[in-house]
Structures are given as C-alpha cells and as structure tokens.
Amino acid sequence: MPDNKVLKLEMPGNEVFRLNGAFPRGASRREVMNFLLAAGVSISAAGTFAGTAQAETPRRGGRIRVACNQNSSGESLDPARSFTANDWSRVTMFYNTLTRIDENLTPQLELAEDISSTERATVWNIKLRRDVRFHDGSPLTAADVVYSLQRHKDAAVRSGARVLVEPMVEITETGAHEVRIRLSGPDVGLPSTLGVLNTAIVKAGTTDFRTANGTGPYKCREFEPGVRSIAVRNEEYFKSGKPFLDEIEVIGITDEPARVNALLAGDVHFVALINARSAQRIKSAPNAKLFETQAGAFHSLAISRDHAPGANSDFVLSVKHMLNREQIRRAVYRNYAIMGNDQPVPPSSAFYDPSLPQRPYDLDKARFHLRRSGFANQTLPIFVSPAAANSEEIAQILQQTGREVGVTFNLQRIPADSYWSNTWMKQPIFFGSNSPKASVDISLSFWFHSRSPYNESAFRNERFDALLINARAEADINKRNEMYSEMQRIIHESSGTCIPVFYTFLDAHVSNLKGLRPIPTGSMMGWNYAENIWLEQ
Numbered sequence: 001m002p003d004n005k006v007l008k009l010e011m012p013g014n015e016v017f018r019l020n021g022a023f024p025r026g027a028s029r030r031e032v033m034n035f036l037l038a039a040g041v042s043i044s045a046a047g048t049f050a051g052t053a054q055a056e057t058p059r060r061g062g063r064i065r066v067a068c069n070q071n072s073s074g075e076s077l078d079p080a081r082s083f084t085a086n087d088w089s090r091v092t093m094f095y096n097t098l099t100r101i102d103e104n105l106t107p108q109l110e111l112a113e114d115i116s117s118t119e120r121a122t123v124w125n126i127k128l129r130r131d132v133r134f135h136d137g138s139p140l141t142a143a144d145v146v147y148s149l150q151r152h153k154d155a156a157v158r159s160g161a162r163v164l165v166e167p168m169v170e171i172t173e174t175g176a177h178e179v180r181i182r183l184s185g186p187d188v189g190l191p192s193t194l195g196v197l198n199t200a201i202v203k204a205g206t207t208d209f210r211t212a213n214g215t216g217p218y219k220c221r222e223f224e225p226g227v228r229s230i231a232v233r234n235e236e237y238f239k240s241g242k243p244f245l246d247e248i249e250v251i252g253i254t255d256e257p258a259r260v261n262a263l264l265a266g267d268v269h270f271v272a273l274i275n276a277r278s279a280q281r282i283k284s285a286p287n288a289k290l291f292e293t294q295a296g297a298f299h300s301l302a303i304s305r306d307h308a309p310g311a312n313s314d315f316v317l318s319v320k321h322m323l324n325r326e327q328i329r330r331a332v333y334r335n336y337a338i339m340g341n342d343q344p345v346p347p348s349s350a351f352y353d354p355s356l357p358q359r360p361y362d363l364d365k366a367r368f369h370l371r372r373s374g375f376a377n378q379t380l381p382i383f384v385s386p387a388a389a390n391s392e393e394i395a396q397i398l399q400q401t402g403r404e405v406g407v408t409f410n411l412q413r414i415p416a417d418s419y420w421s422n423t424w425m426k427q428p429i430f431f432g433s434n435s436p437k438a439s440v441d442i443s444l445s446f447w448f449h450s451r452s453p454y455n456e457s458a459f460r461n462e463r464f465d466a467l468l469i470n471a472r473a474e475a476d477i478n479k480r481n482e483m484y485s486e487m488q489r490i491i492h493e494s495s496g497t498c499i500p501v502f503y504t505f506l507d508a509h510v511s512n513l514k515g516l517r518p519i520p521t522g523s524m525m526g527w528n529y530a531e532n533i534w535l536e537q
Contacts, residue, residue, distance in 0.1 A: 122185065158453070
C-alpha cells in the first residue's frame with residue numbers, strides 16, 4: 001500500500017496496525033484474508049477487500065533499469081557535490097537526509113526522530129533514530145551528522161549546499177544521538193533545509209566517494225561515472241519492509257527519442273524527463289504510462305551580469321521583452337507549462353506575488369532597450385544543449401525575434417555530457433535547468449543569493465541578501481510575504497535570469513511499475529523513487 005494511503009475499515013485497532021504493517025512487506029492474499037477474518041469481517045467482504053488491497057500491495061523482488069537524461073564523467077556519489085539527475089537518483093538510493101520532503105512540500109522526520117527549536121528558532125535540537133546503520137554495519141551517531149553538515153563549509157568540498165549551511169555557526173554533539181545547531185539568526189524553515197538532498201548524511205571522516213557508505217535503502221554494488229551504477233537492496237534498512245526491488249541499474253541516455261524508444265522496446269523500465277512532444281506517443285503505447293509532476297520547475301535563459309553584454313541592464317531588458325512566452329508555452333511545451341515572469345516563485349506558491357506585472361512580448365520595447373545598450377546589429381552566441389532540455393527550441397524562437405529587432409543570436413550547440421562541467425555558468429549567455437525546492441527560502445538562496453554556487457546570472461544585490469536573512473527570522477506570515485514579494489520584484493527587474501515558463505515534469509515508465517506519486521521537488525518523485533516503487537507481476 002502506498003505510504004500516503006491509510007487503511008479505513010471497521011476493525012480493532014491492533015488488527016488495523018498489523019494489516020497496515022503487512023502491506024509494505026508484500027503480504028500474500030491468504031495473509032490478508034486471515035487478518036480480515038480474524039477481525040470479524042465477513043468472508044465475502046474480506047475477499048473483495050483482499051483482492052483490491054493486493055492489487056495495490058507492493059511486491060518484493062525484481063530488477064529494473066532506469067534511464068536519466070544526463071551522462072557525465074563528472075557524476076559523483078558525494079551528496080554535497082551531486083548535481084545531475086543521475087546523481088540525485090543515487091543520493092536517494094544510498095543515503096538519507098535528516099528530514100524528507102513529502103508531496104505537500106512538508107518536511108517529515110527521516111533520520112531525525114525529533115527536531116525542536118529554542119531562542120526564537122535560533123537554536124535547534126535534533127534527536128536521531130537509534131535503529132539506523134550505515135552499509136558497513138556501523139551505527140548512525142551524532143558525530144556523523146556533525147561531520148556531514150560541517151563539511152559543506154569547506155570550500156574545497158565545493159558543496160552545492162554551502163550557502164544553506166553557512167548560517168549554522170555551531171554544530172555540536174550534545175549526546176551520542178543528539179545534535180544542537182546554533183544559527184547566526186532565526187530560521188523557522190530549518191527542517192526544510194535539512195531535507196535538501198545535498199545535506200544527506202555520510203559516515204564521519206568519509207573523503208573517498210568512489211563508492212557509497214550511506215544509510216539508504218540500497219547498497220552500492222557498482223559505480224562508474226558516466227556509464228552506470230548498480231544498487232542492491234539493503235536488507236537491514238531501518239524502514240520496515242522497504243525497499244521492494246532487488247536491484248536498480250541507473251544509466252544515462254542523453255538523446256530523448258532514444259530514451260523513449262528504449263522504454264517502448266522494454267530495454268529500460270523508467271525514464272526521466274520526457275519531451276512534451278513525446279507525451280502522446282507514450283499515452284498511446286500499450287506497455288507504457290506517462291508520469292506527470294506539476295511543479296515550479298523552469299529552464300532559465302541566463303545572461304551573466306558579470307560580463308558583456310549582460311553587464312548592460314538595457315541589453316538584459318531587451319532580451320526579456322523578446323521572449324514570446326505564449327509561443328514557448330504552446331509550441332515547445334505543448335501546454336505542459338504555465339507562463340513565467342522572470343522570477344522563480346510559481347503561482348502555486350503561497351508566497352507568489354500576483355501584483356507583479358506580467359512582462360509582455362513587446363518588440364518596440366526590445367528595440368528601444370537594444371539601441372540603448374549599444375549591442376544592436378551585433379552577433380552574439382547563445383549556448384544550448386540537450387542537457388538543458390528544450391534550450392535549443394527556446395533559443396530558436398528567440399533567434400527569430402532577434403532578427404526582427406536587430407540582433408543576431410548564434411546558437412552554439414554543446415553535447416550533453418560536457419555541458420554542465422564546461423559550458424554552464426562559464427559563458428555570457430546560456431541555459432540552465434532548475435528543479436523546484438522545498439521552500440521559497442531554499443529556492444531564492446540556491447539561485448539568487450550573492451554567494452550561491454548556483455547563482456547562474458551572477459546576480460548581486462545587497463538589499464535582496466538582507467531580505468532573505470530577515471524573512472527566515474520572521475514568524476509573522478504577512479510580513480514574510482511582503483519580504484518575499486519585494487525579493488520577487490528585485491529579481492524580476494534586476495537579475496539576468498529569464499524565466500519564460502514553469503513546466504510540468506514528464507517521466508514515463510512501464511505499465512507494471514507501481515508506487516509512483518508526484519513529489520514536486522523534482523522529476524521521479526523528487527528523485528526519491530527508489531525506496532517506493534515495485535513491479536507488479
């Protein structure tokens with residue numbers, strides 16, 4: 001039975017508990033019938049229910065191949081340095097975080113069994129589960145948590161979570177299974193931060209990540225960056241009954257049609273990030289299903305404010321007015337998207353500011369700002385890649401508009417396997433791919449804080465950075481809303497990040513792969529599919 005479902009049946013409490021516990025272990029139909037009959041349910045009712053329940057009951061066993069959309073020699077088993085879809089898949093297989101972000105974007109306890117705060121959310125006390133072991137058999141302790149969080153502050157680690165951990169001025173063991181974190185200022189959202197995959201817990205002292213020694217549902221049997229990994233079930237996983245599969249192989253197939261063909265041919269069982277143009281083909285296939293996750297994801301067109309031409313504000317505004325967002329939504333994403341407005345908070349967020357005027361597709365304004373920038377009648381490169389899905393299609397639409405207003409955009413096509421390491425954030429105009437985060441604070445911190453390694457357009461704004469810190473400390477939801485609104489306005493007006501649309505994640509899988517439910521922190525259940533899926537026989 002999926003985690004988010006609760007058995008509702010008139011039965012004694014103990015029997016309900018036993019029955020619910022039996023589902024994750026893959027109870028047989030006979031076992032389910034025995035439970036129900038012992039609880040006084042009639043044979044006919046028990047038979048009907050058992051049949052229905054078993055159809056939804058996870059089964060143990062089986063092997064699947066998963067194909068992500070990236071393939072790079074830079075792939076890593078170090079959670080701190082994880083960056084690609086393949087990396088995220090492996091983090092959730094081999095490691096756990098202190099909290100887990102659920103389908104409602106709410107942090108749930110994971111390795112922590114209790115988290116509480118004092119001093120107006122400046123000091124946080126964490127109690128750890130005592131039944132967790134690393135794959136090498138050693139128990140999880142407070143020392144492991146202190147080491148794991150502390151290492152993000154070391155610049156040499158090159159952690160993606162460094163900007164999130166910087167406010168943790170003290171990370172201290174207060175017992176064998178207790179940790180205290182003192183922050184530089186109040187942060188009511190720390191439990192969400194502790195669910196960011198980069199902060200997954202590793203064994204104290206670990207510096208060699210050629211293999212993974214985590215606490216996760218699968219153990220690493222094989223890992224070759226850019227080739228594949230093989231994960232085998234952790235029989236001592238602390239979540240009873242999980243995981244369900246015997247083995248998961250993860251590979252990268254960067255070419256989207258090849259990824260779809262591999263699925264339809266039965267060569268792989270689950271593929272990430274299908275192009276919207278393939279959606280109907282998947283829906284029509286007898287052996288495959290489309291898996292949609294509506295989230296605030298976006299493919300950004302980033303114009304670096306550190307270099308020409310992006311250092312010129314008029315040039316940035318000119319490009320933002322050249323973006324035909326409606327055409328992009330309809331032609332590129334086949335309506336699996338909603339309109340964006342050059343700021344990263346989607347309309348589904350409680351902190352979205354609807355009063356921010358929608359930036360229009362306006363060729364007159366584009367020409368005006370282009371002339372003022374001094375870049376009219378010039379030829380400028382835009383870097384695109386299959387690694388940043390749909391970047392070429394968006395750039396081609398922009399290229400057509402550019403010709404109308406007086407600038408030539410020259411598309412530079414980069415192979416997927418080298419794009420993130422050699423091109424992304426190293427060129428003046430390029431594309432990014434941004435998954436939604438568990439909170440607005442994390443999103444803004446990741447993508448726009450002055451010191452974030454993921455600040456694609458080199459956006460620097462002291463007022464924005466101060467608002468970000470103040471919003472974390474503000475318990476009054478209305479005041480926090482005002483600050484987030486101002487931050488959205490600053491990004492909309494000043495950053496070099498163009499966000500034409502927020503798109504829907506589209507994955508696809510074989511029909512007998514079960515257990516999937518959307519978690520809007522990313523594709524493939526927020527990448528946390530491994531411990532939740534099973535194969536129906």
